[in-house]
Amino acid sequence: MKPYIELIFGIFNSSTNLKMGTRNNPFFFKLGDAHGASLIFLCINIMFLTLTSSSQLSLAAKVRHFKWTVEYVYWSPDCVEHPVMGINGKFPGPTIHAKTGDTIVVDLTNKLSTEGLVIHWHGIRQLGTPWADGTASISQCAINPGETFQYRFKVDKAGTYFYHGHYGMQRSAGLDWWHKSVHEQEVGLNSIPFRWINEPQSLLINGKGQYNCSLAAHYNISSSISQCKLKGGEQCAPQILHVRPNKVYRLRIASTTALASLNLAIGNHKMVVVEADGNYVQPFEVDDIDIYSGETSHSLTKYLPLMGTPQPPKNYERRILLLNTQNKIDGFTKWSINNVSLTLPSTPYLGSIRYGLKRAFDAKPPPEKFSSDYDVTKPPVNPNSTYGSGVYMIRLNTIVDVILQNANALSGNVSEIHPWHLHGHDFWVLGYGEGKFSDGDEKKFNLKNPPLRNTAVIFPYGWTALRFVADNPGAWAFHCHIEPHLHMGMGVVLALGVEHVNNIPNEALACGLTGKKFSKQKQKHK
Amino acid sequence: MKPYIELIFGIFNSSTNLKMGTRNNPFFFKLGDAHGASLIFLCINIMFLTLTSSSQLSLAAKVRHFKWTVEYVYWSPDCVEHPVMGINGKFPGPTIHAKTGDTIVVDLTNKLSTEGLVIHWHGIRQLGTPWADGTASISQCAINPGETFQYRFKVDKAGTYFYHGHYGMQRSAGLDWWHKSVHEQEVGLNSIPFRWINEPQSLLINGKGQYNCSLAAHYNISSSISQCKLKGGEQCAPQILHVRPNKVYRLRIASTTALASLNLAIGNHKMVVVEADGNYVQPFEVDDIDIYSGETSHSLTKYLPLMGTPQPPKNYERRILLLNTQNKIDGFTKWSINNVSLTLPSTPYLGSIRYGLKRAFDAKPPPEKFSSDYDVTKPPVNPNSTYGSGVYMIRLNTIVDVILQNANALSGNVSEIHPWHLHGHDFWVLGYGEGKFSDGDEKKFNLKNPPLRNTAVIFPYGWTALRFVADNPGAWAFHCHIEPHLHMGMGVVLALGVEHVNNIPNEALACGLTGKKFSKQKQKHK
Structure with a gap:
């Protein structure tokens, strides 16, 4: 018996839609101890991390206040060191736990040197707070270096969500990871001749992966490559989540890839899908699930909404x-x-x-x-x-x-x-x-x-x-x-x-023509 | 007789102040044809280029209008390709020629993806236009991506000047050139343990150099290293300036280094220094000159101002x-x-x-x-x-x-x-x-x-x-x-x-607390 359960990732070839690897692919992740286990709690996430909101209604809604500072730090997400954007000096960023009805307040300070910044709260509908959606050029001006912007929004629905940058290609890289900087990737895409970013160097789970060990189709899981052996304690060392036999665990899965489409399985275990994109579904059992970038949980095939989910109007306008x-x-x-x-x-x-x-x-x-x-x-x-x-x-x-x-x-x-x-x-x-x-x-x-x-x-x-x-x-x-x-x-x-x-x-509009409009009015009334 | 005249660069070791190389160093630059020559016109410059203003007063001052767009382009300044900031798709940027009394107008459009931008006009005093000095956080807000800022200033004095970024470390790299991106250099400087940027990979003249061939103390000028042989036509191929014997040529020299202190000589020729930092000096002959970052012409030893240069007040306040x-x-x-x-x-x-x-x-x-x-x-x-x-x-x-x-x-x-x-x-x-x-x-x-x-x-x-x-x-x-x-x-x-x-x-103040002040006044008067 293997001393751990394997979490198995397959990567789709993005241009051919052929699934490679899957159950035979080399990406593995220690999930338990030597005695076997059931499902575990796990988040797969972006540069920053997973925002979760529990379904239990608390008696009184809370305001949950966070102070985050974004700056580059050297990090070794896949055992190869590069500068990454960290929150409060860490990569990936902190998890937010909240309950339906709570208000999330994040004071986000940009401590990058010359780059603007926003954070998008993926899956949160921002009812009544569209300026907090965190999309540069759409919902707000990018936060300038040295400045602090306050995101304030209500958690209107339980579910698994995640957050990430939404400016230029700052979201890259989260789950999939390139050794070439995002800046250089951007230049290549906007060059003649065109330079594609190509497949990522590594896949990360919770910000951890192993270069040359984590990508599908290159190595077999049974191989024992020396550089894939870790002592533990490394920034890229797999996180071991201790689980007990015959217990049921909830995995919160978000595909935060910049590119790759993935297939996920857990060795010798079945999974029961219960929720997708913040909406409950009729529970059903699967051996593996396809997950695409931006999805929390799995692809659109396979499943039905939970009873009580609102039905669509019969006609479109x-x-x-x-x-x-x-x-x-x-x-x-x-x-x-x-x-x-x-x-x-x-x-x-x-x-x-x-x-x-x-x-x-x-x-x-x-x-x-x-x-x-x-x-x-x-x-x-x-x-x-x-x-x-x-x-x-x-x-x-x-x-x-x-x-x-x-x-x-x-x-x-x-x-x-x-x-x-x-x-x-x-x-x-x-x-x-x-x-x-x-x-x-x-x-x-x-x-x-x-x-x-x-x-x-x-x-x-x-x-x-x-x-x-x-x-x-x-x-x-x-x-x-x-x-x-x-x-x-x-x-x-x-x-x-x-x-x-x-x-x-x-502060959300202090740039471009809105910024100019404001300052003109100032001149008029000086 | 050599088929060209050599322009010889020595690099100081920045921490010990020991001069290395100098006349024995390997950096060379073809200056003339096979028949020998006198001095030549040449600018050593930053990412962007040299602003010159002639001493002849024209009858009527002109407004010289330029439209510049800054974006990253792939470039091979030292035969090794990297993304560089270019102006209008070129590296280094264009030279501005102007006469005393002219007004320079540059509409600068930031086409970077997520980075702000400013340009400092090094040596121009900006009499009456301090907001056009191009220093982020000091004279203006950084220009946001997608926005255009107009620099407008008078050329008040003839001389050799240059322009460069003045935000984060965007000025790097000009004359000295690193293969590691400026972003990564910045992260290293702001890390524990501290990571120094180390010496540059190459020295560039007019944006051209040869990696492994241009740095002092590693190779002798007489060596013939295969990778230093160029066919011509490469982005890094030395610019050959054809000069005629017994003619006098003016070199405009600016040390746009981010780090290195340099010593400059021309093989088998003497130079006559006539101007420094936009001020005429009493002409004097030298074999070589020390130039430090930010100087146009040479070090503070050696020379006297031209008659007519204003004298300092006798006492300080x-x-x-x-x-x-x-x-x-x-x-x-x-x-x-x-x-x-x-x-x-x-x-x-x-x-x-x-x-x-x-x-x-x-x-x-x-x-x-x-x-x-x-x-x-x-x-x-x-x-x-x-x-x-x-x-x-x-x-x-x-x-x-x-x-x-x-x-x-x-x-x-x-x-x-x-x-x-x-x-x-x-x-x-x-x-x-x-x-x-x-x-x-x-x-x-x-x-x-x-x-x-x-x-x-x-x-x-x-x-x-x-x-x-x-x-x-x-x-x-x-x-x-x-x-x-x-x-x-x-x-x-x-x-x-x-x-x-x-x-x-x-537009110069549409950020931070000035931006906020403007928008508050707008709210009041809405």
């Missing part, structure tokens, strides 16, 4: 078709949605829309659909695209359907997985399928008990249909959660009911 | 003694001035002082002198120091003497060269000497014809005395021009006549 294509702009490789590659403006949308600053972004809204004769099975006939910063303006409380349509990339026979994440709302996943979406597909929509999520995948050459009620005033990002894809333009911005948003902290 | 020491704060290695290690606030001093925002920086001014019994020949008895952001407040038009006093560093028998650079003013170098400055040294001051400079060196264990008339309203940095030393706290801030500064562009 507005349908937006979003075609995901890989393109070229002036020789640079980009991703586009309906032929528009998103470039974020220097003034946050929440501010520019709230104060009617129309020059802050493209006045022309992006297209609602794509050409009906577009062949999704082939590389684009005309690969040229354009930059754009336009917004989908949505009337408050509209029932919106989004059909995400995948297509062939620039090279022939390549279509990639894209996990799309919506801010500020959960959505129902009504259906998905292969090939191009057609009106006939609508008949197969699951309107009875579709899963409620904030992240959903479109499979290669496929489509995925989502429905949500646009009832949370704010400016919200909706984008592929693969970090380099977003950086290359694969996202859109939705705005709704911004005129109802009050009490935006001044 | 305020004397500030500044002791430079290496210290520890909470285990971090720092540099301090009179036991205060400069930390820059998030609100620019120019704005916080102009608007009376007293909480923006330490109210307590830094000390005017140091303990008279401090032994400069030994490591500090108590190495502990404190952070500080206080300002030397100086009454407008005061005649100020600054005595820069060097000392032993933390380790025994180590004292380093520090080239100090003053913003907004030139100063007279009244004298320098070995050991601790004493009142008797004052009698040896040169009040008749001292050189007028903006950068002056203090030699190991020595002192240097400067005098200037504080007549340019603004908030001005005065600091060691060795980039990691400044980053470790080796600088002070002077403020004078800020109440007379008007028309500060709002």
